[in-house]
Amino acid sequence: MTIHNKIVFITDADSKSGKAILHQLVSEGAHFILNSPSNGEEIRLDLEQCHAAGSKTVVINIDLCNRSELDATLEQTAQQLGTVNVLVHNNNLVKPASVEYCEEDVFFEILNANTKTAFVCTQSIGKQMIAQQSGRIIYVSSIHAEKPTGSSFAYSASKGAVKLLASEAALFLGRHGITINTIEMGPVEGDNIAFESTFSSLYDSYEYKVPNAILGTYEDLASLVVYLASDESRYLNGAVIRLDGGFLNHYMDHRMKEPAVLEGGTP
Amino acid sequence: MNLVGKVALVTGAGTGIGKGIAVELARRGCKIAINYNQSDAGARDTKAQIEELHGESIIIQANISVKTDVERMVKQVFDHYGTIDILVNNAALQLNFDFFDYDGATFDRMMSTNLKGYWQCTQAVVPYMKQKQIGRIINISSVHSKRPTDFDTLYTMTKGGILMMSRESAIELAKYGITVNTIEPGAVDVGKQSARESKPIVSPEDAAKMKQEVNKIFKKFPMGRVGRPADVASLVCYIASDETQFMTGASIRLDGGSMLL
Numbered sequence: 001m002t003i004h005n006k007i008v009f010i011t012d013a014d015s016k017s018g019k020a021i022l023h024q025l026v027s028e029g030a031h032f033i034l035n036s037p038s039n040g041e042e043i044r045l046d047l048e049q050c051h052a053a054g055s056k057t058v059v060i061n062i063d064l065c066n067r068s069e070l071d072a073t074l075e076q077t078a079q080q081l082g083t084v085n086v087l088v089h090n091n092n093l094v095k096p097a098s099v100e101y102c103e104e105d106v107f108f109e110i111l112n113a114n115t116k117t118a119f120v121c122t123q124s125i126g127k128q129m130i131a132q133q134s135g136r137i138i139y140v141s142s143i144h145a146e147k148p149t150g151s152s153f154a155y156s157a158s159k160g161a162v163k164l165l166a167s168e169a170a171l172f173l174g175r176h177g178i179t180i181n182t183i184e185m186g187p188v189e190g191d192n193i194a195f196e197s198t199f200s201s202l203y204d205s206y207e208y209k210v211p212n213a214i215l216g217t218y219e220d221l222a223s224l225v226v227y228l229a230s231d232e233s234r235y236l237n238g239a240v241i242r243l244d245g246g247f248l249n250h251y252m253d254h255r256m257k258e259p260a261v262l263e264g265g266t267p
Numbered sequence: 268m269n270l271v272g273k274v275a276l277v278t279g280a281g282t283g284i285g286k287g288i289a290v291e292l293a294r295r296g297c298k299i300a301i302n303y304n305q306s307d308a309g310a311r312d313t314k315a316q317i318e319e320l321h322g323e324s325i326i327i328q329a330n331i332s333v334k335t336d337v338e339r340m341v342k343q344v345f346d347h348y349g350t351i352d353i354l355v356n357n358a359a360l361q362l363n364f365d366f367f368d369y370d371g372a373t374f375d376r377m378m379s380t381n382l383k384g385y386w387q388c389t390q391a392v393v394p395y396m397k398q399k400q401i402g403r404i405i406n407i408s409s410v411h412s413k414r415p416t417d418f419d420t421l422y423t424m425t426k427g428g429i430l431m432m433s434r435e436s437a438i439e440l441a442k443y444g445i446t447v448n449t450i451e452p453g454a455v456d457v458g459k460q461s462a463r464e465s466k467p468i469v470s471p472e473d474a475a476k477m478k479q480e481v482n483k484i485f486k487k488f489p490m491g492r493v494g495r496p497a498d499v500a501s502l503v504c505y506i507a508s509d510e511t512q513f514m515t516g517a518s519i520r521l522d523g524g525s526m527l528l
Contacts, residue, residue, distance in 0.1 A: 065371060066371070067370065067371055098439060099386065099389060099390060099393075099432070099435060099436045099439045099440065100390060100393050100439065100440070102386075102390075104334060104383070104387075107383060107386070108383075111378060111382075115378075115424070115428075116371070116374055116378075119369075119374060119420075119421075119424070120371065120374075123366070123367055123369070126367075127367070144431070145427075145431065146431075147434075148431065148434040148435045148437075148438055148516075149435065150435070150438050150439070152435075153386070153431070153432050153435035153436065153439070156431040156432070156434070156435055157382060157386075157428035157429070157431045157432040157435070158428065159431065160427040160428045160429075160430050160431035160432075161378075161382070161424040161425065161427045161428040162424075162427075163427050164411070164412070164413075164415065164420075164423040164424045164426065164427030165420060165423075165424050165427075167414070167415040167423070168366070168415040168416065168417070168420040168423050168424075169366075169420070170415070171415055171417050172366045172417075172420070199438045199439050199441075200438060
């Protein structure tokens with residue numbers, strides 16, 4: 001899919017989404033700059049697989065809110081690997097934050113992790129891409145850029161802000177041959193815990209609210225990232241793709257697909 | 268639409284849309300707390316306009332991005348009037364910096380005022396409103412909470428954040444009888460009252476071109492004009508009234524149809 005030898009920057013390589021994206025892009029022949037908060041420790045095996053497959057990797061561990069640190073790092077990685085062709089912003093800090101009781105430091109922790117890093121990366125890597133007059137920026141966001149969580153206003157506000165960053169960047173950077181698209185990821189296993197809420201019943205029986213009663217996986221996400229990173233998606237710009245199996249279309253509980261009955265046993 | 272005797276705190280009421288809202292709420296009988304940060308003369312003018320209507324108001328200086336300021340402001344409203352019925356979150360920054368000219372500190376400043384400021388004011392009024400099990404929070408956002416400006420990325424981002432914060436506030440505060448709704452004005456003519464701290468985003472020649480283009484765009488608006496503060500104020504009064512008990516988490520586009528083009 002024309003990703004061969006492209007340089008991909010992943011903002012959180014240690015996360016489950018980061019690993020899945022890394023694996024699928026390795027098989028497409030990409031090379032990587034991986035921001036790893038564990039300094040590569042959490043992705044040791046993944047790095048070995050990259051090397052075995054012939055993918056070059058540079059592991060960094062920097063604060064992506066710090067523009068000058070990122071600029072300096074990109075100068076170095078440009079020497080080592082080349083300039084960035086694809087930015088995958090997949091930072092996703094989920095923490096409870098109620099409107100009534102949240103503290104200021106938690107608000108900023110979430111906003112900085114999810115939004116400020118997206119803005120700073122877009123500025124810094126966007127400059128490199130403008131010099132090349134090409135590039136792909138992919139924000140891995142959430143259905144909560146649209147649907148409230150009932151558990152963390154700071155999280156959904158942080159993703160709501162990224163949604164508008166994407167639409168502005170699609171104009172600013174779009175004029176330089178760069179495309180910017182957003183994936184609004186729906187429920188994966190464990191999201192009912194991450195977004196546990198006393199105000200919203202969204203995640204009650206959440207797996208059955210997906211019409212086909214199958215939860216999404218990070219592999220589903222990675223597959224869409226590969227498409228958006230490729231030349232095949234050249235006319236997609238400023239798009240928001242909801243990847244939730246139809247979860248947000250759910251309305252009637254009694255219509256939900258029941259769990260399949262296993263042979264000789266209970267569901 | 269009975270607003271007589273209700274107490275309304277309007278942030279950024281020294282200029283532009285905020286001033287229009289404060290005066291209109293007063294005209295309909297609300298007691299007003301006029302918040303301003305820098306527009307001292309503007310706040311006094313708002314008060315004078317309210318006095319002409321024989322209305323009641325107090326002026327409170329506070330920077331909504333500073334938590335202690337917000338807490339002091341809300342306490343002052345309560346101490347003076349004994350209640351707070353309506354909060355209009357309106358004070359916001361629009362710096363119009365070019366995309367690459369925003370640095371980390373300016374990012375923080377924009378987020379602190381436009382997003383954190385709205386939240387902090389909301390958080391600060393909740394204890395007073397929940398005592399009465401009724402309250403109206405009205406967030407003034409923008410059509411740019413859903414559509415880019417093509418000239419101020421950070422402004423748009425904060426408005427995208429406000430949209431979600433309003434939806435979250437609506438479901439969380441419903442149990443206290445507090446409704447939270449958002450108004451998305453399009454272009455509003457605020458005359459020369461705006462205290463906008465703006466850096467030219469383009470050269471003077473380009474600025475002239477942009478002005479020309481904007482005027483051309485405005486002429487094409489379906490209703491033949493841009494909005495006025497009074498348009499926004501009228502909708503604020505409706506949302507603030509008792510007639511909207513079941514409306515919460517709504518965002519109402521108020522742009523004369525311009526975003527449909």
